Amino acid sequence: MMSTRSYRLIWSRLLCHSHVKTKLRKKNSVLLAFSNVRYFRQPAAETHPHLISVGEVTPGLTVKEFYNRRCNLVRSALKAFQGVKSTEHHLFVFPSATTAYMSTDIPYVFRQNTDFLYLCGFQEPDSLLLIKAHSSSLQTGEHEAILFVLKKDPEKELWHGPVSGADGAAVLTGVDAAFNSNEVEKYLHYYIKNHKNYVLWYNHTQPVHADFNNRVVSQLMKDPRHKYLENTASLLHSLRVHKSTAELRLMQKSVDIAAEAFVDVMKFSKPMINESQLWAKMDFECRMRGAEFLAYPPVVAGGNRANTIHYITNNQVVLDGEMVLMDAGCELHGYASDLTRTWPVSGQFTKAQKQLYNATLRVQEECIKMCTKAYSLDEIYTKMLHLLGEELLLLGIISAHTPPPQQLNILRKICPHHVSHYLGMDVHDTSTISRGIKLQPNMVVTIEPGIYIPADDFSVAPEYRGIGIRIEDNILVSESEPVNLSASCPKQAEEIEDLLSSR
Template sequence: MVFLTMQRHLCCRLLSRKFLEPNWSRSNIVVVAPLRKRWFGQPAAQTHPHLVAEGEITPGLTVEEFHSRRCKLVRSALKTFQGLKSTEHHLFIFPSATTSFMTNDIPYTFRQNTDFLYLCGFQEADSLLIIKANSESLTTGDHESILFVPRKDAAKELWDGPRSGAHGAAVLTGVDAAFNSNEVEKYLQHYNKEHKNYVLWYNHGHPVHADFNSRVVGQLMQDKRHKCVENTTNLMHRLRVFKSVAETSLMQQSVEIASAAFIDVMKFSKPMINEAQVWAKMDFECRMRGAEFLAYPPVVAGGARANIIHYITNNQVVRDGEMILMDAGCEFHGYTSDLTRTWPVSGRFTEAQKQLYNATLYVQEECIKLCTQAYSLDEIFTRMLHLLAEQLSNLGIIPPETPPAQQINLARKYCPHHVSHYLGMDVHDTSTVSRGMKLQPNMIVTVEPGIYIPSDDYSVASRYRGIGIRIEDNILVTDSNPINMSVTCPKNVEEIEELMSK
């Protein structure tokens, strides 16, 4: 009954929306009639009730949440042009990702374009979302959303699996209208003919879909009936950096999956294990707990290879007495986790390893405390350098007579990366949001200091050379104290050694 009610509501919206073009083939608009059970191009409540609840587009995210995101986008965009009467109309274009092939007709694993997915939840390649608004939308966010999707094609579906088609896309997403993707050129030509001096919102700096960009949007931009072209990237990142309750819940699940997988990987590791086996174990444990795939190629670095910050070769043997530094996370229904742990493959830290590890852990825990509205990520980074300099001086790695400014330079030498980045649908999320802005509630960030001592740094005592350590947790910023979302993943020396002894 709930599903039929939603369909009737969508039918009314499709026929009554004031933004629909009066002359552009109203008969082409997909009106949603009650559906028998059918297959879609992605999990849906009708086919995957164990994953997707009624009223959700993707697991945990409702039709209403996606509509609210589009409203926020429109309001935020129109504020830029508030008071300018010559910019009555706004057209937003968001292409999906396309399928990439490793060879001939063998595809890579498909991952949807993040901004497109954020705004409509549709998972099929070679689709396009158009959002239309006018100046009245400034206060309400009212808009028309239109999807263009691959048409139903029995021959292609025989090989590649079901497609939703325009009808199914409208049912799944609750957009105002849906068409086959081969109609997008005709639609935009009509819009361009009927409107002048409109604002075109499109990520022209880094086009997501090369074919749409050259064949469709390129022609639109050449006609120059629009007043200006505005890049959507900054706008989208400012929205995505703040997580809703539902998004935070999905990210917490992603972090908990990765944390539990880390525990099993630590217990699985032993001297002479290959880094590739550790990688495979992490991938297996994340998938067994419901993650779709790892969020990025993991770093599995044994011994001195931990000093290569983005080491992803992962094909060497880890010998007795060495440590493993693993930087890994998973993607769970579109949301990522990003953790790092370092542990001794033998199960016991040497004294030198323990000293460097505890120094890193102290710095990390102090930095986590700073993830409040009083600090920016850049300010936490500056504090990290001072804390690292202090710890490295205590260990004699930085000579005690070193001037303060030189101590900071040496701390940067032994930790050449930033302490944090924003985390969300992408691992290095919302990259255009400045790390110089103060943190705000509902942001999620990483905290990941490290100490890396190269094997050939003869200014350092031999017992420390070749050791690389990083510890990374995922932190939710709140109105009060920060919340460590990955608190269940062991990181104290005693916890790790006890876990490894089982």
């Protein structure tokens, strides 16, 4: 009987030939069946069958999904050069993240570079993805994908755990070939020797891996044989902003986890609790439900501290009679959620708190209705300011005698942030996509109006001072009505009071 090692060697050699890649994608499960060791650094079907299925690179996302993403990338890129006859070849360069250290030999939790992860699903540091394409692939998106990854080293793996190695990376991701990272310069030297007038695609304005950028890619950018240097950022973002069915399933799961965790955190809260305890509870509840970690450092702001928009110190006591504003979400298999809820730790809103809370909620619900193809995020923001103005006029916080330009300045001070951002693999996702474009189906956005009245704002009646409120939900734009992915997380004032009374 042929050994497992022999199967791997044959597989590795086959992967070097691009003409068999379609057949190899169908056969990934065959190799997995012959392997009986922990072979990858990230979850795989053979090591985590409870989490990931055969044929998936990451839970819920198949080899085919990643291949289609790369095809879409190639098609989009080649459209920009349609008719430019002197540029037949295109080379795309996507580095992974590297390991960052908090002190000597002590790493921070690793998080993969999003664009790299989107295109291949590989979760190891110090890797590089090359995608080669020809102008003839304009319609099909046909390409060759090559990964350069960390070399297997038993001594290092003793300390840091297994790495996939070149053959493992190729099998896991379904790329056409994989090599050790120290071979990338040799490979690129061979490429530029045999190609001229090619288009080099690389995010040179925001390099994510200093060593690859300085040692490898910067030399490539200086090469006179490439005719154009194009930034990949806006190209990738224009693809990532539209979510596939599989992505939407993962996003819904991420939001569900965060919503359920919020309920437990609300019930856990009480007067004199420390913000750090609420942070820890949120982290715990998200992880217990399967999330890898929180999607960002959460805002847990009691009382007047809620008027600091990105307050993340989270180390003060929340007093009886105060509200706590928590802005938190989790990351699940590469997809983020981002929710905000504000509630009274005593269990009951005061009259002034409830007035401002319900005003914020009414504004939010009207803005959510606008998450359709008819509007842009900037248009929803303009509407938010108008609606906030109406609410604050009714409460007397803004005087009806105040001239409109001055009213607008007051509103921008009371809510100094935008009403929305795109959401996906990153919390503030696809940052190069304008908030001025019309929304499109399968985009996911946040809707998060706020009212912030600092304790030292003596232009406002005393009962409203020191109150900060934000309510945030995650909204899927569809062909018809908006879908609130976080609808299960309580936000009506009465719902919250009922929930807190059950503690």
